Amino acid sequence: MSLRCLFACLLALSLPAQERPLILNAARLLNVRTGKLEAPGRLWIRGGRIQAGPPPAGAETLDLGNRTLLPGLIDCHTHLLFPAGLGELGYLKRSHGTLLLDGVVNARKVLEAGFTTVRDVGASAAFADVALRDAIARGDIPGPRLLVAGPALSITGGHGDLNGFPPHLHLGDEHIVDSPDQGRHAVRQWQKRGVDLIKLHATGGVLSNHDDPGAPSFSPPEFQAIVEEARRRGLDVCAHAHGDAGILEATLAGVRSIEHGSLLSPATAKEMKARGTFLVPTLYALESILLPGNPYKFPEGSLVKARAILPLRKAGFKVALETGVPIAYGTDIGVFEHGQVSADFRYLVSYGMTPLQALQSATLVAADLLRMGSEIGSLEPGRWADVIAVDGDPLTDISVLERVGFVMKAGKTIQIHP
Ligand SMILES: [Zn+2]
Incomplete structure (x- = not known):
């Protein structure tokens, strides 16, 4: 030497x-x-x-x-604080402290699977996702770099409301928005609690009771009020949406990304492309609901909805891909086991992406969606x-x-x- x-x-x-x-x-x-x-x-x-x-x-x-x-890989749609297979009742029985500890365990699993940044879109009412993000950022616990949304905003009776329980039970409705003013108020509250973005449910869902995945939730003035207020506060909005009408209304209101996008039509895909709205497809989540033997024990109502959507969703994804809608990797882990966070790659390829496109969706495109293209990806x-x-x-x-x-x-x- x-x-x-x-x-x-x-x-x-x-x-x-x-x-x-x-x-x-x-x-x-x-x-x-x-x-x-x-x-x-x-x-x-x-x-x-x-x-x-x-x-x-x-x-x-x-x-x-x-x-x-x-x-490092990026997942734009996770639920780190929701253990897979818990179900609605199991979730209600869990304290916020327990859910946060679930998040600590899951954050480590996701990081060790190669995901160094994650956008967590919908957690418990106590904003424990904010606490999890900050503990990881301080280096106190291992986990991916986190962007968090707090609880997703929804309408009375919509996906994310707790439906099917007796009316005397008050199960919390801070996230329920039934007017433009309530939408603005919720966004301000969420920002005060420290979220990085706003998540809303633009249509019904698969794992919820008494709502229709095909039907829009908010009225156009409610969509607009939420997105406009979020923008004024420097926050992006992502929209859970299965049905085409809800996808279109959320897109026209200016959301940054459509989550799931199952029943996307060619006309709405063109609108998304023109506005630069991202699609986060979460392909394996729907497949995991219909696994042989129903290992996560989903109720019959959810299985019926998933069976109806699955064949149409393949066509919707193809439309997005052929139209050139930017597609960012997202899994919906929490619906299925967090350690399987890489499962969507296989499905993205089997649904028509090249392996390079699938990899770009979890790197370059995901970083763009998060407005972090100069930092990661x-x-x-x-x-x-x-x-x-x-x-x-x-x-x-x-x-x-x-x-x-x-x-x-x-x-x-x-x-x-x-
Ligand atoms: Zn989700």
Whole structure:
């Protein structure tokens, strides 16, 4: 070792861990923007971010062997605080404290599966998702970088209201909005509690009682009031919507993304494309409701709704893809087990995306939806060093994303499987 090199090594070791330069080496690196595989794959990192140019002498090196480097993955539709298979009654019996602890456990599972950023869209009335986000950001507990919505806004009797219980039971209605003024009030309250975005239910749902997934919920003035107030407060709105009329009304009101979008028509898809409205399709969630043997024990009413929507949803997704609607990866984990957060990749490909499009939906497109394209979603200089490594080539076998061997978030190594 030369004297110059020795000096550089000593200087590097004297820096705090985050500031020490680190080189990641692997057999390949996939550029998700171009689809090109670079061999060998090499990144250098300092201060938690990817750096440009050649690394300094004396940088520490981490060799990841015969793996492919990729950007950390992004899920735009999760429910970290809802355990899968809990059901409506099970949920009502759980305290907010217990739900928050469920969130702590699930956040770790999702991070270890390679998801370094997650948009959580709909949690308990106590805004425990805000607490979870902040604890992860402080570094107190492991988890993905979180954007949270608090409880989703809904109408009386709509998806997200607790229907089918005797009228003397008061089960909480802070999230119920039945006029434009109530919509504005709710948005202000939600912002006061610290949310990053607003979620609303634009139509009925599959897992709720006494509502129709095909029917719109809010009136157009209510949609507009919520979106306009959210914009004034600097918040985006995402809209759960199955039926086409609800998708269109929410799109015209200016929501940032449509969640599920099951019954999307060609005319509404054109409107979404023209306005830059994203679709977050959550494909496996509906499939998981209809798994053989009903492992999550969904009630018969939900199975009937899921059976009716499933074949139409395939056509709706195809329409979005062919029209060029931006499609961002989202799973709806909480409907199914959180450890299966990578399950949607297979379905995106089997529904018509190329493997590169599926990967872009969980990186570049998802980062755009979150307005974080300059921070995450690619392995380019200046971005957070959110990096995963997989065995093999995801462009020839998308299922490799279900077995992530290495995860790094903001330059910090989370796990390496030998
Ligand atoms: Zn959901």
